[in-house]
Amino acid sequence: MKWMGRYAGYNGSSFRKDMLSGLIVGIIAIPLGMAFAIASGVKPEYGLYTTVIAGILISLLGGSKFQIGGPTGAFIPILFAIVMQYGYENLLIAGIMAGVMLVLMGLFKLGALIKFIPRPVTIGFTAGIAVIIFSGQIANFLGLHGIEKHEDFWSNMKEIGTHISTVNIYSLLTAGSCLAVILLVPRFAPKVPASLVGLILSTVVAALFFEGQVTTIGSSFGAISSSLPQFHVPEITWERIVNLLQPAFVIAMLGGIESLLSAVVADGMTGSRHNSNRELIGQGIANMVTPLFGGIPATGAIARTATNIKSGAVSPLSGVIHGVVVLLVIVLFAPYASHIPLASMAPVLMMVAWNMSERRSFMHVMKTKTSDSLVLLITFLLTVFTSLTTAVEVGLIMAVLLFVKRMSEMLKVAKVLPDPNHKHEKVMDYMVREGHDCPQINLYTIEGPLFFGAADRFEKSVMDAIQRRPGILLLRMGKVPFMDTTGESNLAHVVKHMERFRGTVLLSGIQAQPLEMLKKTGLIERISPDHMFEHTGEAINYALTHLDDQKCKGCKHFAFRECAALASAGTDSEHMIKLKSGKRVEANSPINPLKIDETM
Template identity: 70%
Template sequence: MKWTGRYEGYRASSFRKDIVSGLIVGIIAIPLGMAFAIASGVKPEYGIYTTIIAGILISLLGGSRYQIGGPTGAFIPILFAIVLQYGYENLLIAGFMAGIILVIMGVLRLGALIKFIPRPVTIGFTAGIAVIIFSGQIVQFLGLTGTVKHEHFLPNMKEIATHLSTFNAYSVATAAICLAAMLLTSKYLPKIPGSLVGLIASSIIATLFFKGHVATIGSSFGAIPSSLPHFHFPDMTWDRVQTLLRPALVIAMLGGIESLLSAVVADGMTGARHNSNRELVGQGIANMAVPLFGGIPATGAIARTATNIKNGATSPISGVVHGVAVLLILLLFAPFASEIPLASMAPILMMVAWNMSERKEFMHVLRTKTSDSIVLLITFLLTVFTDLTTSVEVGLVLSVILFVKRMSELLTVTKVLPDSADKREKVRAHIVSESHDCPQISITTLDGPLFFGTAHRLEKAIRDTFRLRPHLWIIRMSKVTYMDMTGEAKLASLATDFGKHGGIVLISGIQPQAMEVVKKTGLHALIGDDRFFAHTGDAIDYALRHLESAKCIGCQHFAFRECQALSKGNAQ
C-alpha cells in the first residue's frame, strides 16, 4: 500500500522503523515528562499526560514528519512562575489560550515571522533558561530541607545558601549514582537512553539501601495514578482571560519558537521541509487539548526529535507510537514510578540544561564583541535575573534599535560627474572638485535603503552638497534598495524646496518598489512623469537641454563634454 503526502512511499518496513523509534523515544520521554512537570511546580503525572496527548496530536496535525512534541525544559521557568503567581488551574487556562493564539498564528500564516527573531535573542534566553533549570535542581541534588521556592533566581540562590547545612548525604549519593550512570551509558552505550538507565539504577540502589532517607515522588506528590486522566474543562471567565493574556502570549511565543526551531533541526538532519504554519496549527490544537486532561503546555522537543530521526523514524507514525507507548507504560507501571527519588530527577534536568545551553554558540557570539554580543548578554542576564517576558521584549527592542542604527549607516549620498576618461563616461565621485563642478547641474547618487533611519542623512548630505544653488538636480536612485514613507517624505520635502527656487528635479533608475511609493504619495506627479528616466545618460541629456545658456559662457569647469562649446557661447 502506497500513501501520499507525508506518508508517500510508506510501506511495512517503514512502519517497523517507526515502531522501533517511537518506542525508544517513548521510554526516553517518561522520566523527562515527570521531571519537567515537577520542576514546573505541578504533579509528575501531568507531565506524562502532556507527553501522551501532545505527543500524538502534534505528530498527527503538525507540519513536520519527524517532530516529537511534549513538555520541554524551555517552559520550566515560565510555567513555574505562572503556577506560583496564579495557581495550577490558571496555568491550564493560560495553556488553553496559548493554544488558541498558536492556531490563529498558523491560520494567519505568521510562521515565517517567528524565524525573524534575532539569533542572539534566542541564544540569550535559551542559555538563561538553562541556568535557571540547572540552579533549580541544586536543592533536590543536595537534598536540602526547609527551602521555599521563589519565582526569581537570586532569592532561590539565597535559599540554597541559607539551608546548605541541611544537605542530605543519601540524596547526594543517589543523584551522583544517577549522573554517573547517565554519563557512562552515553559514552559506552550511546544507543541506550542514559536518563532511563540512571533513573532505574539510582532508584533501585536508593530503594535497597537508602529507603526512608531520600524523598521520592510518592512521598512528595502522592502515588502516580495508573489510569487515564479525566476530562475537565477549566473554569474560564472574562476576568481570568484578561489576567492571563500576557502569560498565554509568552507561552505561545516560546512554544512557536521552540517548535519551529525543532522542525528546522529535523529538516537539517533529513533533508525534508516542514510546513511552519501547519506546525503552529498542530501545536495550537495540541495545547488546547492538553489542559482539558490536566496537562501542561507542550512544544516540539529538539532532543527527542533528533533521537527519533537517529533511530530510523520515517513518518509521524513514530510520534504517535511514542505517545501510545507512554500511555501503556503509565497503565502498567505507574506504581513503580512513585518510588523514584527526587534526587534522581535532578541530574536528568541538569543534563537537559547543559545540553540546551548552547554554550559554544553563546561564547562564539560573545567573542565577536559586536552589537549582537550586547543583545545576547542583556537578554541572558534579564532571563536569569528577571523573567523571560522582560528579557525577550528588551532583547527584541534592543535588536531593532541596533539594526536601525546599522542600517542608518548604509545610506551614502555622493555627488558625481561623468568621467571623461571612461569610454562610456560613467559617473564617478572622484571627478568632482572645486574646479570641476557644474554650477547648474548637480548629480547625486543615493546608495542604500531610504527609510526612517536614514532620511536625516539624506537631508544633511544634500544641504552640505548644495553650496551653490544648481538649476537642475539629478537624483540617481538605481541603488536605493528600499524606500518607506519617511524616506519619501524627506525626498519630497527636498524636491519641493528645490522647486520653490525655480529648480528642476530629475530622477533616474528608480526601482519598482520606490516608484510604487512615489506614485501612491503623489511625488511622481509633483516632479512630473517626463522627469523620470531609466538611465542617468538620458537625464543628463534632458538637463543639458534646459540649461541657462547665458550662465555657461566663460565657465571653465567643463563638467560635461558639451561644456567646451557652451563656454564659448556656441549653441548645442
Template identity: 70%
Template sequence: MKLSFSGRFQGYNGKKFQKDLISGLIVGIVAIPLGMAFAIASGVKPEYGLYTTFVAGILISLFGGSKFQIGGPTGAFIPILFAIVMQYGYENLLIAGFMAGVILLFMGIFKLGGVIKFIPRPVTIGFTTGIAVTIFTGQIANFLGLHNLQKHQEFLSNMKELGIHISTINMYSVLTAVICLMLIILTPKLLPKIPGSLVGILISTVAASLFYPDKVATIGSTYGAIPNSLPSLHFPALSIEHMQSLIKPAFVIAMLGGIESLLSAVVADGMSGSRHNSNRELIGQGIANMITPLFGGIPATGAIARTATNIKSGAESPFSGVIHGIVVLLVLFLFAPYASNIPLASMAPILMVVAWNMSERKEFAHVIKTKTAESFVLLITFLLTVLTDLTTAVEVGLVLSGIIFVKHMSDLLITAKVLPDPSDKNEKVAAHMVNEQHYCPQISIYTFEGALFFGVAAMFEKSIMDEIHYKPKVLILRMGNVPYMDTTGESNLSSIVKHFNKHGGTVIISELQNQPSQMLKKTRLDEFIGLEHFFEKTGDAVSFALTKLNHSQCLGCKHFAFRECRQLSTREIK
C-alpha cells in the same frame, strides 16, 4: 490552510511501519522520565508531564508541519510555567496554555510562521542560555537533598535560599544523584542505543530503595502516588477576567512554543533532508495546546533532543510520534505505581544534563568573543532572563537588536556628489570627479547606496538640503543602489522635491528600482515630480538636465563638468 496528509505517508508500507514502531518505542521510553522531570521542575505534579507527553505528542505529530517532530513538555518552558504556577496557580496555567494554543492556531492560519524566524540569533541564544542556567540552578536543592526551602520566582531569592539551607544537605540524596548522573554520562558511551536517563533513573531508584529506604525524598512522598489513568475531560473555567489577566503569560507561552517548535523543525530538516511547513507546524502546536489542558496537561512544544532521537532511530513518518505517545500511555497504565518510588535526587541530574545540553555554551562564547554590539545584546538578554523574566529579556533584546540594526543600516548609506568620468568608456559617474575646479553650478548629481528608511532618511534629506543652499537649477538623484524605501524615506524625498520646486529648480531621478518606484506610485509623488523626469539611465538624465540650463550662465564657465560644457561655454546667445 489545508491539513491534508498527502505526501507525509506517500509510499507508506509495512517495512516503514516497523521502523516507526522501533523509533516510537525508543523515543517514548526517553520521554517518560523527561516528562515527569519537566513537570516537577515546572511546579506541578509529575503525572501532568506524562499526560502532556501522551496527548500533545500524538496531536503535534498528526497535525504539525514536520514529519519527524516529537512534541511534549520541554526544558525551555520550565521557568515560565513555574512563574505562572507561583503567581496564578495550576488551574490558571491550564487556561493560559489553552489561550496560547488559540494564539498559535491563529498565527498559523494567518501564515505568521516565517515571522518568528526573524528573531535575532543573539536574542535566542541569550534567553536559551538563561533558561538553561535557571533550570540547572533550580535542581541544586534536589541534588543535595536540601529541605524546608521556600520557592521564589526571583533567581537571586532562590540562590539565597540555597545558601541559608546548605546545612540541611542529605548525603544519601547526593549519592543517589551522583549514581544517576554517572549512568546518564556513561550509558551513551557504553550502550549508545539505550537511553541514559532511563538507566540512570532505574538503577539509582533501585539502589535507594534497597540500601537506604526512606532516607531520600521521592515523588510519592512529595507529590503523592501517580495515578495509572488519564484524568477526566475538564474544560478550563474561561472568563473575561481570566483572559485579561492571563493574556501576557499566554502570549509568552505561544511565542516561546512557536520559536522552539520551528527551531526543532529546522533541526529535523537538516538531519533528515525533509522540509517542514512552518505555518502548518504552528497550527499543529495550537491544536495540541488547546486540547492538552483539557486532560490536565501543561503547555507543549517541539522537543529538539527527542526529535533528533526520533530521526536517528530510523523514523519514516509522523506515526513514530503517535507511537511514542501511545508508549507513554501504556507505561502510565502499567507502571505508574512504581514511579512513585523515584527519588527527586534521581530527577535532578536528568534536568541538569538537559540544561547543559540546551545551554548553547559554544555559540554563547563565540558571540561574546566577537566583542560586537550583538555580544552586548546577547549578554543583556541572558542576564535579564536569569534575573527578571523571559518576557522582559526578549522585549529588551528585540529593542536593542532593532536599534543596532538601524545603526548598521544607517552606516551603510553612502551619499556622494558625482560627475561623469570621461576616462570611463561608458562615462559612469564617480565621486572623485568633483572638486573645487571641476563642478557644475547649475546641475548637481547625487548618488545613493543603501536602503532609504526611517533610520537614515533625515541624514539623506540634510545632505540634499545643504546643496539646495547653493540653489542649483537641476538636481539629479541617482538611486540605482537604493533597494528599499519606506514611508519616512518617501516623506523626506517629498520634502526635498517641494523645497526644490519652490526655488524654481527641477528634480530628476534615474535608475529607480522597483520597490522605491512602487512606493512613489502609491503616494503619487512620481506624478508630482513629473513622470517625464524619471530615466532608466543616468546619462539620459544628464542629457535632459542640460536642456534645462540657463545658457547665459554657461558662457565663460571654465569648470567643464560635462563634455558638452566647452561648447556651451563659447556658444553665442541668439
C-alpha cells in the same frame, strides 16, 4: 497499500521503523516528562499525561512529519512562575488560551513571522532558561532541607546559600551515581536511553542502601496513579481570562518559537519541508485539549525530534507510537515511579539544561563583539534575573533599534561628477572639488535603503546643495533597493524646495520598489515621468540641454567634458543648436553626449 500525503509510499517496513523509533523516543520521554512537570511545580503524572495527549495530537495534526511534541525544558521557568503566582488551575486555563492563540496564528499565516525573531534573542533566552533550570536543581542534587522556592533567580540562590549546611550525603551519592551513568552510557552504548538507565540504577541504589534517607517522588508528591487521565474542564471566567492574557501569550509565543525551531532542525536532518502554519495549528489544538486532561503546555521537543529521526522514523506515526508507549508505562508501571528519588531527577534536568544552553553558539556570537553580542548578553541576563517576557521584549526592541542603526549607516549620499579618464566616464566623488563643480547641475549618487532611519541624512545632504540653487538636481538611485513613506516624504520635501526657485529634479536608474512607492504617492507625477531616466548618461545629456547658456559663458569649472565648448560657445553656435535640439553630434565633436555605464 500506498497512502496519500505524508504517508505516501507507506508500507510494512515503514511501520516497523516507526515502531522502533516510537518505542525509543517514548522510553526517553518518560523520565523527561516527569522531570519537567516536577520542575514546573506540578505533579509528575501531569508531565506524563502531556507527553501522551500532546505528543499524539502534535504528530497527527502538526506540519512536520517527524516532530515529537510534549513538555519541554524551555517552559519550566514560565510554568513555574504561573503556578507560583496563579495556581495550577489557572495554568490549565492559560494553556487553553495559548492553544487558541496558536491556532489563530496559524490560521492568519503568522508562522513565517516567528522565524524573523533574531538569533541572538533566541540564543540569549534559551541560555538564560538553561541557567534557571540548572540552578533550580542544585537543591535536589544536594538534598537540601527547608528550601522555599521563589520565582526569581536571586531569591533561589539565597535559599541555597542559607541552607547549604543541610547537604544530604545520601542524596549527593544518589545524584552522583545517576549523573555518572548519564555521562558514561552514551560512550559505551549510544543507542541506550542514558537518562532512563540512570534513573533506574540510582533508584535501585537508593532503595537498597539509602532507604528512607532521600526524598522521593512519592514522599513529595504522593503516589503516581496508574489510572488514565480524567477529563475535566477548568472553571473559565472573564476575570481569569483577562488576568491570564499575558502569561498565555508568553506560552503561545515560546511554544510557537520552539516548535518551529524544532521543525527546522528536522528539515535540516531529513531534507523535508514543514508547513509552519499547519504546525502552529497542530500545536494550538494540542494545547487546547491537553489541559482538559490535566496536562501542562507542550511544544516541539528538539532533542526528542532529533532522536526520532536518528532512530529511523518514516512518518508522524512514530510520534503517535511514542505517546502510546508512555500511556502503557503509566498503566503498567506508574506506581514504581513513586520510588524515584528527586536527587535522581536532578542530573537528568541538569543535562537537559546543559544540552539546551547553546554554549557554542553563545560564545560564537559573543566573540564577534558586535551589536548582536550586546543583544545576546542583555537578553540572557534579563532572562535569568527578571523574566522571559521582559527579556524577549527588551531583546527584540534592542535588536530592531540596532538593526535600524546599522541600516541607516549603510546609506551613502555622495556628490559626484564624471571622470573623463575612465573608459565609461564613471561618476566618482573625488571628481568634486573646489573649482571643479558645476554651478548649475548637482549630481548625487544615493546608495542604500531610503527609509525612516536614514531618510533624514539623505535630505540634509541634498538640501546643502539646494541652498546654492542649482538649476538641476540629478539623483542617481540605481542602488536604492527600498524606500518607505518617510523616505518618499523627504524626497518630496527636496522636490518642493527645488520647485520654489524653478529648479528641476531628475532621477536615474530608480528600482522597482521605490518607483512603485512614487507611483502610489503621486510624487512621480510631480517630478514628471519625462524627468526619470534609465541611465545616468541619458539624464546628464538631458540636463546639459537645459542649462542657462549665459551662466555657462566664461565658466572655468569644466565639470563635464562638454563644458569647454559651452563656456566659449555663443547662443547661435552650431554646437549649441545641435545640443539644445537633442541631436547627437559627430564622434570627434567636443560636445559628444555622455554614455555613462549605469553599472559602474
